[in-house]
Structures are given as C-alpha cells and as structure tokens.
Amino acid sequence: MKHLPNLKNFHPEEIKLILQKAVEIKANPGEFRDLLRDESMAMVFQKTSTRTRVSFEVAMTELGGHGIYIDWNTSNFVLSGVAYETEYLSRNVSCIMARLLHHSDLDKIISGSQVPVINGCCERYHPCQALTDILTITEHGDLSSIHIVFVGVQNNVSNSLAILCDKLGVNLTLATPVVDQEDESLEPEVQKIIKNSSYITHTTDAKKAVRTADFVYTDTWIDMQYFNDPAHAEEKKVKLDLMMPYQINADLLKGISCKIMHDMPIHAGYEITSEMVRDPRSIIFQQAENRLHAQKGLLWWIYKEAGIIS
Ligand code: CP
Numbered sequence: 001m002k003h004l005p006n007l008k009n010f011h012p013e014e015i016k017l018i019l020q021k022a023v024e025i026k027a028n029p030g031e032f033r034d035l036l037r038d039e040s041m042a043m044v045f046q047k048t049s050t051r052t053r054v055s056f057e058v059a060m061t062e063l064g065g066h067g068i069y070i071d072w073n074t075s076n077f078v079l080s081g082v083a084y085e086t087e088y089l090s091r092n093v094s095c096i097m098a099r100l101l102h103h104s105d106l107d108k109i110i111s112g113s114q115v116p117v118i119n120g121c122c123e124r125y126h127p128c129q130a131l132t133d134i135l136t137i138t139e140h141g142d143l144s145s146i147h148i149v150f151v152g153v154q155n156n157v158s159n160s161l162a163i164l165c166d167k168l169g170v171n172l173t174l175a176t177p178v179v180d181q182e183d184e185s186l187e188p189e190v191q192k193i194i195k196n197s198s199y200i201t202h203t204t205d206a207k208k209a210v211r212t213a214d215f216v217y218t219d220t221w222i223d224m225q226y227f228n229d230p231a232h233a234e235e236k237k238v239k240l241d242l243m244m245p246y247q248i249n250a251d252l253l254k255g256i257s258c259k260i261m262h263d264m265p266i267h268a269g270y271e272i273t274s275e276m277v278r279d280p281r282s283i284i285f286q287q288a289e290n291r292l293h294a295q296k297g298l299l300w301w302i303y304k305e306a307g308i309i310s
Contacts, residue, residue: 002305003110003117004298005103006125007160008189012167014301015131022135022290022297029062032296036065036303042089043120044098046072046105051264052120052128055291056097059299062292068093083112090114094308095299116302123156123184123223129263130160132294133217134168136287140259141214147171149213149258151206151246152271153239154179157219157263159190166197174202175209177242184223206246210256217261218248218271227267240270248272250279259283 007015025032041060043053053069060067070089072078077085082105089096090113099120100106110117119127137146148165150158154176165172174194179186194200203209210216221243226232248260248271260272260282268274277284303309 001116002302003113004127004302005106005110005117005119007127007130007163007167010167015134015164015167018131018297018301019135019138019294020297021300022131022293023138025296025300026290026293029296032063032300034064035300035309036060036063039065039095039303039308040093041065041067041095041097041299042070042093043067044070044072044075044077044089044096044100044109045120046098046100047121049099049120051288051291052097052099055295056120058292059295063296063299082108086112087114094306095302116306118298118302121156124159124187124190125163126156126160126263127163128291128295128298129157130164131298132287132290133161133261133263134164134170135294135297136261136283136290137170137215137259139286139290140283143168143170146214147173147212148215148217149173149175149206149209150217150219151175151210151248151252152218153177153221153243153246154183155185155219155223159185159187161217162190162194162197162200165199166193169199172200173209173213174200175204175206175246176202177204177246207252210252210258213256213258215261216248216253216256216258217263218246219263220265220267221246221271222267243271246271248276250275253279253281257281261287264288 057067086109095116097118097120098109100122103122103124222236262284
C-alpha cells in the first residue's frame with residue numbers, strides 16, 4: 001500500500017501517470033462517474049481550508065464516492081491517540097486525506113492506518129498543490145522547455161514544487177531571501193535537492209529572475225494560521241519589511257510575458273497586488289480549479305495502487 005506523504009517516494013513515471021489521468025478525467029468527466037462507487041474517504045482537518053476540502057469532496061462525489069469532512073477539534077482526535085482514531089477510521093473508509101499542522105501527526109496517521117493516506121498539506125509539504133501546479137503549467141507549455149520562478153518565501157508549497165521539478169526535469173528558480181534556518185517548513189532533504197538538482201537554482205534577486213520566467217508563482221509570506229494572530233504581529237511586521245521587494249506587482253512584471261500563479265488563499269497587497277491577481281497574464285483561478293482535476297487523477301492512482309479499482 002502506497003501513501004502520499006510528500007511525493008519523494010514517487011517515481012517520475014508514476015507522477016506522469018497521475019497527471020495524464022487528471023487530463024483524461026478533466027476532458028471526459030462523465031466516463032469516470034462510477035470510478036469510486038461506494039468508496040468513502042475521510043478528510044481530516046486540523047487547519048482551515050477552502051480548496052483542499054472542496055476539491056477532494058467534489059472529486060469524490062463526481063467519481064461516485066463520498067468524502068467525509070472531519071474537523072480535528074470537534075472529533076475525538078483531540079482527545080485520544082492519533083493512531084487509535086486512525087485505525088478506527090480506516091475500518092470504515094478506503095482512503096484518508098489529512099491537513100495537519102505538523103508532519104509528525106501525518107506519520108502517526110500513516111502508522112495507524114490500514115488504508116492509503118494522502119497529505120493534504122502540512123508545515124513541510126503540499127504535494128497535492130504541486131501536482132495541480134504542474135498540471136496547470138502543462139496546459140500552457142512544454143515542461144521540458146519552460147522556466148518557473150517561485151517568488152516569495154521557501155515554504156511547504158515551494159518544497160513540494162521543488163521535489164516535482166527535480167523529478168520531472170523542469171527548470172525552477174526560487175527567488176527568495178536566504179532561508180530562515182528556524183522556519184518550520186525547512187526540510188534538510190529538500191534543501192539538498194535544491195542545492196544538487198541541475199534543474200533548480202536559488203537567487204535573492206527576484207527582479208532579475210523574473211526576466212526569463214514563463215511562469216511567476218507566489219504564495220503567502222506568513223503561514224495561514226498565523227496571518228491574523230495578534231501573537232505573531234511583530235513577526236509579521238518584520239517579515240513584511242523583508243518581503244516587499246518580492247511582491248508580485250506591475251513594476252516587477254513590467255514587459256514580461258509570463259503567466260502569474262498563486263496557490264491561494266491570496267493576501268492582496270502583500271505577496272501580490274490585486275491588479276496582478278486580475279491581470280490578463282494571471283492563471284490563478286484556472287490553477288485553483290485544477291485542484292479538482294488533479295485530485296481526481298491522484299485518487300484514481302491511489303485506489304488503483306491499493307487494488308480497489310483496476
Ligand atoms: N491552496 C490550498 O491548499 O488552498 P486551501 O488552503 O484553501 O485548501
């Protein structure tokens with residue numbers, strides 16, 4: 001049984017198969033409406049979400065199955081051992097997707113589960129987002145010849161994007177400040193990939209990096225759960241001062257023929273201006289819609305690997 005903690009354990013050919021199936025299902029959704037008939041997936045959330053929840057739930061429904069939303073804080077996950085609650089879940093559902101604050105909880109869920117587990121985002125990785133990002137990019141260009149520039153802070157989203165770009169041979173520049181060694185998203189193995197990959201470079205010069213970009217991608221500078229937290233107000237101020245040169249705005253992208261990406265939720269006026277969100281070059285909402293299609297390709301692969309569908 002194969003889980004999806006972070007994509008590091010996936011072969012490039014497996015990733016290509018997932019993406020090909022996502023394209024196929026997106027083009028002909030009606031042909032797959034019974035693919036997961038009578039299957040249920042538990043969707044466990046410790047953190048807020050719009051896209052991850054909606055896209056997985058709609059994907060399950062449109063594939064003939066059912067997604068069950070479980071709020072960590074109003075379930076008995078909050079009271080009991082994670083592995084016990086997970087083992088119970090896995091005797092009722094055929095897949096578990098979990099959005100968690102800490103990857104260590106995902107490890108506990110995987111250890112207690114008798115069914116495949118999908119990482120729906122943790123502090124270190126966002127593999128479902130990276131699959132979506134590559135799916136979206138393939139709708140606009142050839143992976144072997146395009147250049148993605150991720151502008152902002154290195155985080156769970158850029159970690160997963162880096163893993164995928166390295167595996168698929170896609171040119172990626174991370175245009176970010178020097179990585180904060182205390183940041184919770186810091187992952188030594190990903191830093192090693194970034195350092196050693198012939199496809200990935202790091203620069204602190206966003207202005208220079210975007211000049212050759214086909215895709216300029218940004219994400220929030222502050223982790224979502226801290227954004228409106230008064231306890232993190234000082235940290236937020238320091239971060240914002242450091243990050244303003246990395247804002248996606250009209251000046252940064254003046255004269256540059258690129259697509260603009262953001263995995264959402266957007267904090268307009270911070271990592272990107274509202275003008276750039278609605279710029280003709282923006283593919284942000286297409287990218288967000290593609291969460292649904294990528295999820296379907298992934299669910300097909302997960303259930304096939306588990307021997308539940310052929
Ligand atoms: N991009 C993303 O994961 O969106 P949500 O946090 O709304 O799920």
